[in-house]
Amino acid sequence: MGPRRGPPIPAVFSARLKGDENLFYSTHSFETVILEKDGAIGYKPEPAWYIARCLGVHDLVIKGGTVVDPSQSLHKRSDVAVLRGQIEALEADIPADQGRRVVDAQGCIVTPGLIDLHVHVYPGVSHFGINPDVHCLARGVTTVVDAGSSGADTFDGLRRYVIDVSATRVYAFLNISSMGMVSPQIGELEDIRFASVERAIEVCERNRDIIQGVKVRLSRVIVGQNGLLPLQLAKRVSEAVRMPLMVHVGATPEPLEQILAELKKGDIMTHCFHGGQYGILDKQGFVLEKAHDAVTRGVIFDVGHGKGSFSFDVAEKALAQGMVPGTISSDLHRYNVFGPVYDLATTMSKFLLLGLPLDEVVAKAASTPASLLGMSDKIGTMRRGAIADISIFNLEEGSFRFDDTMGKTRYSQQRLSPTCVIKGGKPFASSLPVSI
Numbered sequence: 001m002g003p004r005r006g007p008p009i010p011a012v013f014s015a016r017l018k019g020d021e022n023l024f025y026s027t028h029s030f031e032t033v034i035l036e037k038d039g040a041i042g043y044k045p046e047p048a049w050y051i052a053r054c055l056g057v058h059d060l061v062i063k064g065g066t067v068v069d070p071s072q073s074l075h076k077r078s079d080v081a082v083l084r085g086q087i088e089a090l091e092a093d094i095p096a097d098q099g100r101r102v103v104d105a106q107g108c109i110v111t112p113g114l115i116d117l118h119v120h121v122y123p124g125v126s127h128f129g130i131n132p133d134v135h136c137l138a139r140g141v142t143t144v145v146d147a148g149s150s151g152a153d154t155f156d157g158l159r160r161y162v163i164d165v166s167a168t169r170v171y172a173f174l175n176i177s178s179m180g181m182v183s184p185q186i187g188e189l190e191d192i193r194f195a196s197v198e199r200a201i202e203v204c205e206r207n208r209d210i211i212q213g214v215k216v217r218l219s220r221v222i223v224g225q226n227g228l229l230p231l232q233l234a235k236r237v238s239e240a241v242r243m244p245l246m247v248h249v250g251a252t253p254e255p256l257e258q259i260l261a262e263l264k265k266g267d268i269m270t271h272c273f274h275g276g277q278y279g280i281l282d283k284q285g286f287v288l289e290k291a292h293d294a295v296t297r298g299v300i301f302d303v304g305h306g307k308g309s310f311s312f313d314v315a316e317k318a319l320a321q322g323m324v325p326g327t328i329s330s331d332l333h334r335y336n337v338f339g340p341v342y343d344l345a346t347t348m349s350k351f352l353l354l355g356l357p358l359d360e361v362v363a364k365a366a367s368t369p370a371s372l373l374g375m376s377d378k379i380g381t382m383r384r385g386a387i388a389d390i391s392i393f394n395l396e397e398g399s400f401r402f403d404d405t406m407g408k409t410r411y412s413q414q415r416l417s418p419t420c421v422i423k424g425g426k427p428f429a430s431s432l433p434v435s436i
């Protein structure tokens with residue numbers, strides 16, 4: 001925009017900014033006042049970050065950390081400035097006295113707020129449920145996807161009693177079973193009448209701001225005698241509402257190849273490194289041809305660690321054959337939050353141990369899930385103007401024990417340990433010094 005001409009800004013709406021005699025700020029816009037040659041007054045709009053710099057005020061400055069933001073291929077020492085809930089600037093040196101609040105992140109890793117694509121956060125209704133603010137947000141995860149805890153009959157409660165009142169940003173994949181994951185005694189798809197295509201479509205359509213996909217769990221104990229029929233029904237919903245399908249595999253009634261054949265670009269197979277029957281490896285330990293084909297056509301292989309779905313041996317063999325997961329998620333729930341999962345950072349640490357570089361691990365828990373949610377410009381990134389969701393970690397050195405779900409233990413010299421989390425520009429939990 002070029003300068004516009006007009007009358008002076010009424011004093012009641014404006015204030016002269018420090019340091020620049022010609023710079024005014026009004027409640028509606030930021031403008032530089034230009035005295036033109038003919039004596040007229042012009043106004044040149046300025047971006048908010050520029051004005052804030054002239055004012056010497058950022059809401060928050062994070063000092064001294066190393067920013068790892070794969071969305072911009074960034075891995076460098078940088079300060080971060082936040083203004084009005086958005087990322088305002090990444091620069092080598094932003095003076096601490098320009099921040100209303102300052103976080104001392106010396107020696108820490110600073111990343112976009114993590115996004116966990118697979119958790120269960122409907123406590124009191126789903127027996128798997130945990131509190132997202134305690135176990136996700138306080139552990140560096142600013143956005144989560146509840147993966148099928150609720151179905152068409154129970155989603156309204158998830159929305160009202162969890163999503164609307166949590167500090168964590170919560171999205172949902174709707175279970176094709178209308179009850180969701182309510183009962184530990186009976187699989188949610190043993191009675192196929194729970195898989196109502198019409199009801200699921202109706203609830204997805206009504207809640208497009210929150211529901212981002214359709215979930216189906218295909219283990220034998222969940223589908224009973226119904227084989228792959230629940231998959232077909234979930235697929236009908238996914239196609240009707242044009243949302244991805246997330247399929248839970250492991251101990252399924254049919255081989256993995258038959259399930260993969262139903263998945264298209266953008267669909268997600270969770271529990272990709274489970275160690276049970278019908279996994280991604282054949283009997284000789286080679287990755288199935290059909291699994292490579294699925295990844296090539298754009299199916300996302302998601303970790304979904306969980307209580308019974310992550311094998312170090314399977315992951316190691318798969319990675320050695322170039323089968324890298326698309327997303328790293330925890331499948332955090334009531335039965336694994338006190339081990340072996342603990343939190344998403346612990347699952348990420350396991351992939352550092354398996355040899356993935358830090359930048360790649362962060363990408364799979366930030367920028368990639370953000371793009372699957374269609375929110376790459378807002379979350380999972382520290383680009384200027386993005387929502388100021390930021391996680392700060394210590395990359396600890398020492399000897400740390402990690403367990404998979406097959407009884408195998410490994411030790412690592414490194415561990416990602418969450419030390420501070422900022423959601424929408426506000427510090428939520430921190431063991432680092434934050435000035436007030």
Ligand SMILES: [Zn+2]
Nearest residue numbers: 118120147331
């Ligand atoms: Zn799950």
